[in-house]
Amino acid sequence: MKARRLTWLLLLLLTGCATYQPLPLNQHARAPAHPADIKVASSVLKLFPPRHHRFDPSRGLDMTDVAILAVANNPRLKLARDERGIAHAQAFAAGLLPDPVLDLAHGTPTAGPYETSSFDLGLSYDIEALLVHPLAKRAANASAREVDLNLLWMEWQVIGAARQLFVRDVYQANMLAVLREETGVLAKQHARLVAVSKDGGVSQAAVAADLASLQAVETRLHDGERQLLKTRQDLNALLGLSPKAHLHLVGPTTVPALGDADVARALDALPHRRPDLLALQAGYRSADARYRQAILEQFPAIQIGFTRARDADAIYTRGFQISLTLPIFNRNRGNVAITKATRKELHDQYAIRLSQARAQAEQILQDQALFARQRAQVRQATKFTSETLDHARAIALPGDMSGMSQAQLQANAFDRKLALLSINESMLEQGVALQALLGTIAPYSLGKTLKSR
Numbered sequence: 318m319k320a321r322r323l324t325w326l327l328l329l330l331l332t333g334c335a336t337y338q339p340l341p342l343n344q345h346a347r348a349p350a351h352p353a354d355i356k357v358a359s360s361v362l363k364l365f366p367p368r369h370h371r372f373d374p375s376r377g378l379d380m381t382d383v384a385i386l387a388v389a390n391n392p393r394l395k396l397a398r399d400e401r402g403i404a405h406a407q408a409f410a411a412g413l414l415p416d417p418v419l420d421l422a423h424g425t426p427t428a429g430p431y432e433t434s435s436f437d438l439g440l441s442y443d444i445e446a447l448l449v450h451p452l453a454k455r456a457a458n459a460s461a462r463e464v465d466l467n468l469l470w471m472e473w474q475v476i477g478a479a480r481q482l483f484v485r486d487v488y489q490a491n492m493l494a495v496l497r498e499e500t501g502v503l504a505k506q507h508a509r510l511v512a513v514s515k516d517g518g519v520s521q522a523a524v525a526a527d528l529a530s531l532q533a534v535e536t537r538l539h540d541g542e543r544q545l546l547k548t549r550q551d552l553n554a555l556l557g558l559s560p561k562a563h564l565h566l567v568g569p570t571t572v573p574a575l576g577d578a579d580v581a582r583a584l585d586a587l588p589h590r591r592p593d594l595l596a597l598q599a600g601y602r603s604a605d606a607r608y609r610q611a612i613l614e615q616f617p618a619i620q621i622g623f624t625r626a627r628d629a630d631a632i633y634t635r636g637f638q639i640s641l642t643l644p645i646f647n648r649n650r651g652n653v654a655i656t657k658a659t660r661k662e663l664h665d666q667y668a669i670r671l672s673q674a675r676a677q678a679e680q681i682l683q684d685q686a687l688f689a690r691q692r693a694q695v696r697q698a699t700k701f702t703s704e705t706l707d708h709a710r711a712i713a714l715p716g717d718m719s720g721m722s723q724a725q726l727q728a729n730a731f732d733r734k735l736a737l738l739s740i741n742e743s744m745l746e747q748g749v750a751l752q753a754l755l756g757t758i759a760p761y762s763l764g765k766t767l768k769s770r
Contacts, residue, residue, distance in 0.1 A: 407461070572748040
């Protein structure tokens with residue numbers, strides 16, 4: 318009867334066990350070739366303003382669409398979300414209470430005048446594991462929150478990188494258009510020079526010099542084409558797309574400007590809003606809890622149990638047992654030292670990360686001020702060159718090919734236009750970087766984001 322009860326008890330316990338689920342490897346995995354092939358969950362769309370942003374790759378991708386695709390399909394983010402699942406599983410495991418231990422032994426006499434078989438039945442519990450359970454649970458929960466915040470920081474960085482590549486793609490395409498226009502102008506000019514040189518109106522040295530100028534611009538054009546190709550490949554990789562994917566980028570390339578007061582307020586709020594700093598805070602709390610746990614575990618480990626037994630002479634006994642680890646040699650001093658050093662490392666890492674963030678923000682502000690001065694100078698030079706070129710064209714005689722000043726002014730005008738595009742691109746990319754650095758790049762709030770997970 319007792320054996321039957323024990324069997325039913327074991328079967329009841331097994332009903333709560335997990336079962337194996339196969340997960341075969343995908344032998345045909347490949348990156349999608351079109352943005353429309355990416356499945357964007359509604360939970361991702363709700364994170365971006367406006368709340369009901371119309372995500373439709375068929376009409377082209379604006380800066381928000383690119384950020385949405387990056388959050389939804391970036392390969393590194395996918396792996397980070399898997400790691401997040403592991404961290405939460407570990408936190409769940411740490412929150413479970415330790416199980417009691419059931420000991421059962423049965424003996425059958427093989428010789429002698431014994432009356433019955435013997436058995437030993439014991440039930441014990443690890444008291445030390447129960448005492449340190451709250452600290453272990455606190456440490457695991459803090460570690461899970463650290464992983465959540467690090468994932469959020471990765472998402473913010475991916476959003477920033479997507480926006481920077483969007484800006485770079487658009488401006489590099491604009492600069493290529495200018496270089497193609499300049500190449501066409503110089504090619505026509507060179508053809509005229511070659512025609513005039515046949516009649517002796519222009520020296521061969523002038524023709525050769527003009528050809529060198531044309532080839533120099535063509536070299537810049539080819540370099541620009543390679544740079545744009547790399548930018549588009551980088552953007553496809555960031556979005557988890559095939560290198561063959563073609564993105565039709567539309568919409569403005571504007572980034573909200575941050576004034577000095579905005580930057581000052583954002584710097585003061587960094588410890589409370591930037592996910593990587595909040596993650597370090599959570600990691601520090603986890604390390605502190607593990608340090609406390611290691612201190613508790615240096616005291617004797619105790620296991621308490623109750624026993625019932627019967628010997629071969631049919632004499633029943635009952636009692637209790639205590640197992641005590643004597644803290645003579647180990648005393649958990651190694652784990653105490655490790656956890657204390659880990660906490661100190663996170664303490665210093667947090668201070669250094671916060672200091673670096675403020676220094677990097679100041680560097681970007683200085684660069685922005687320098688770019689603003691350079692842009693004003695280039696605009697002034699562009700205006701002067703344009704006015705001078707218009708005047709030279711107005712006074713030039715029909716068929717006059719002797720003066721090279723007009724050609725030089727034309728080349729200067731193209732150079733100024735390219736310089737202005739380059740400065741604007743750098744300022745916009747740094748504006749995105751500054752927002753990412755200050756924790757203001759995300760289109761959603763920290764609290765709502767963590768709540769939605």
